[in-house]
Amino acid sequence: MPYQSKAGLGEIPLPFSKQNLRKVIRDIIINNSSYSHEALVEWCSQLSDHILWNELDSHLEEIGIDEITFEVINDIEGQWDSFLVDEYDADEFYSIDLSKVQLPEKWLKDWYIRLSNY
Numbered sequence: 219m220p221y222q223s224k225a226g227l228g229e230i231p232l233p234f235s236k237q238n239l240r241k242v243i244r245d246i247i248i249n250n251s252s253y254s255h256e257a258l259v260e261w262c263s264q265l266s267d268h269i270l271w272n273e274l275d276s277h278l279e280e281i282g283i284d285e286i287t288f289e290v291i292n293d294i295e296g297q298w299d300s301f302l303v304d305e306y307d308a309d310e311f312y313s314i315d316l317s318k319v320q321l322p323e324k325w326l327k328d329w330y331i332r333l334s335n336y
Contacts, residue, residue: 230261236287240333247326254317259298262291286336290329297325 230253232238242258245251269275269288278288301321306314 230257234261234265235282236284236333239287239290240330243326243330243333247323247330255298255319255321256316259294262294266291266295284336286332290332294329297321 230242232242239262242251242253242261246253246255246258265283266288269278269281269283274281275288278285298321302311302319305319
């Protein structure tokens with residue numbers, strides 16, 4: 219059964235699947251999305267946390283997630299954190315609107331390709 223994220227303001231209310239992840243990333247790349255990069259990261263983070271807290275990482279197929287998709291969601295989450303640390307000093311970080319932060323397009327395209335090839 220696909221993981222359903224908790225619906226909320228700015229969050230992605232779609233069931234989590236490889237196809238939905240590809241669609242959200244593609245829509246962000248072509249500027250046809252109402253979702254922020256932060257919302258994408260939070261969506262991936264919710265699923266990753268759900269998998270790890272419930273020790274489902276050895277049972278990914280049972281929840282409809284393949285290994286590549288799991289790697290991509292973890293990469294999205296990790297790259298976001300690294301990007302924020304690299305791009306903003308401590309003073310800036312506390313004053314920025316995270317919903318306006320955009321990850322490099324190259325990363326989005328790489329994730330989309332990885333999800334498309336497997």
